[in-house]
Amino acid sequence: MTAAFPVQDARAKFPALGRAAPFVYFDNAAGAQLPQNVLDAVAHHLVEINVQRGGRYAKSRAVDAMIQASREKVAAWLNADDPSEVCFGMNATSFIRMVSLAIGQTIAKPRNRIVVTDLDHDANVATWRALERMGVEIVWWRMRDGGTLHVGDLMPLLDDRVRLVACTAVSHALGSLVDIAGVARAAHGVGAEMFLDCVHYGPHALIDVKAWDVDYLVCSGYKAFSPHMGFLWGKRDKLVSLPTFREEFIPDEPPYKVEAGTFIFENVAGMGAAVDYFEALGREMGHNGDRRGALAAAMNAIQLYEQSLSRAVLDELKSVGATVYGLDDETRRVPTIAFNIEGHEPARVVEAMAQEGFGIRDGHMYAPRLMERLGLALDRGCMRVSLVHYNDLEEVARFGAGLRRVVR
Ligand SMILES: Cc1ncc(COP(=O)(O)O)c(C=O)c1O
Numbered sequence: 001m002t003a004a005f006p007v008q009d010a011r012a013k014f015p016a017l018g019r020a021a022p023f024v025y026f027d028n029a030a031g032a033q034l035p036q037n038v039l040d041a042v043a044h045h046l047v048e049i050n051v052q053r054g055g056r057y058a059k060s061r062a063v064d065a066m067i068q069a070s071r072e073k074v075a076a077w078l079n080a081d082d083p084s085e086v087c088f089g090m091n092a093t094s095f096i097r098m099v100s101l102a103i104g105q106t107i108a109k110p111r112n113r114i115v116v117t118d119l120d121h122d123a124n125v126a127t128w129r130a131l132e133r134m135g136v137e138i139v140w141w142r143m144r145d146g147g148t149l150h151v152g153d154l155m156p157l158l159d160d161r162v163r164l165v166a167c168t169a170v171s172h173a174l175g176s177l178v179d180i181a182g183v184a185r186a187a188h189g190v191g192a193e194m195f196l197d198c199v200h201y202g203p204h205a206l207i208d209v210k211a212w213d214v215d216y217l218v219c220s221g222y223k224a225f226s227p228h229m230g231f232l233w234g235k236r237d238k239l240v241s242l243p244t245f246r247e248e249f250i251p252d253e254p255p256y257k258v259e260a261g262t263f264i265f266e267n268v269a270g271m272g273a274a275v276d277y278f279e280a281l282g283r284e285m286g287h288n289g290d291r292r293g294a295l296a297a298a299m300n301a302i303q304l305y306e307q308s309l310s311r312a313v314l315d316e317l318k319s320v321g322a323t324v325y326g327l328d329d330e331t332r333r334v335p336t337i338a339f340n341i342e343g344h345e346p347a348r349v350v351e352a353m354a355q356e357g358f359g360i361r362d363g364h365m366y367a368p369r370l371m372e373r374l375g376l377a378l379d380r381g382c383m384r385v386s387l388v389h390y391n392d393l394e395e396v397a398r399f400g401a402g403l404r405r406v407v408r
Pocket residue numbers: 029030090091092093094121123124168172197199200219220229230366
């Protein structure tokens with residue numbers, strides 16, 4: 001099956017890969033490269049229609065149309081029926097902060113508990129913990145030692161005191177997938193809401209807000225082959241009742257009430273084009289139905305192909321005797337893999353790997369609680385390689401050879 005994924009065709013669409021060669025991008029969890037059609041969409045915006053929206057002249061109307069088209073494309077990518085549920089902005093963190101502040105304003109005893117996890121990026125932890133001064137009680141849902149969250153461990157934490165469960169769709173550090181629909185079902189079972197951090201999941205597999213039945217979701221475009229931007233999706237009734245900051249002239253309805261100020265239009269054009277990229281990939285893989293179907297074909301093919309990358313990286317790491325923090329099962333993870341090698345400082349190995357031509361990362365992965373759980377010092381942490389669908393097995397083999405040279 002994996003041989004069917006057109007990885008070389010995909011690579012050819014990303015100019016940065018060829019220009020940087022033989023450098024290998026294995027730090028995609030921190031931000032991914034852009035396909036040519038995304039670069040073209042950004043350039044087109046800046047050259048042809050770089051004006052404020054909401055004017056009566058053609059260029060301004062073209063900006064309005066572009067924003068609306070990008071909302072529709074992103075809605076299809078998420079499987080949301082209503083494009084007005086898609087709100088554009090700077091990044092995921094600012095949206096999590098915005099929703100958390102709004103919830104903080106309305107939260108009251110006896111339903112004043114918020115569940116967070118020790119697997120999550122701190123963007124989806126610190127933002128909720130900041131509500132403690134507003135009377136919120138934080139409840140920790142702890143991952144199991146293998147690096148996974150189990151809904152069975154969440155259940156005893158849930159009762160009618162819980163207002164919201166905030167968790168990730170997949171670990172940005174360990175790569176483990178979460179049973180998202182199970183979490184939403186459990187949260188809703190006690191009348192709580194679910195806030196999903198989909199930042200790391202977006203580039204790797206198919207998002208389905210309908211099947212998952214989550215209430216809010218955030219993504220960062222720049223992790224999903226778009227320029228730097230982020231977006232929030234929320235169920236319309238949730239966004240309608242969310243008390244947001246809004247200037248008087250802004251309509252009191254989503255998405256406008258959620259989008260404070262002017263965002264970066266060219267990057268929204270880029271995000272729309274990133275969805276086009278996925279759709280085109282789905283069509284190249286034989287899907288000739290509607291947009292959502294093509295997107296599903298692409299994202300499912302990406303997920304399957306990436307399993308072969310996970311397996312290959314795990315095998316290379318085993319061959320150097322690395323300690324992998326997380327699952328050895330490629331079917332339950334994405335190719336984002338954290339590890340250490342006994343007797344070697346992570347920073348030194350990553351420096352040496354940079355000399356070998358690999359961009360990988362070391363440190364705390366912006367997840368202090370996770371580091372604590374893994375018994376790792378914050379100022380040392382671990383190493384992480386994070387691959388996406390434009391990486392290939394040849395790069396993984398070279399990575400293994402490079403790592404063996406470095407730790408020899
Ligand atoms: C899982 C996860 N959540 C949230 C964030 C924060 O995203 P942003 O940079 O868009 O605020 C990141 C960024 O690395 C992340 O990996």
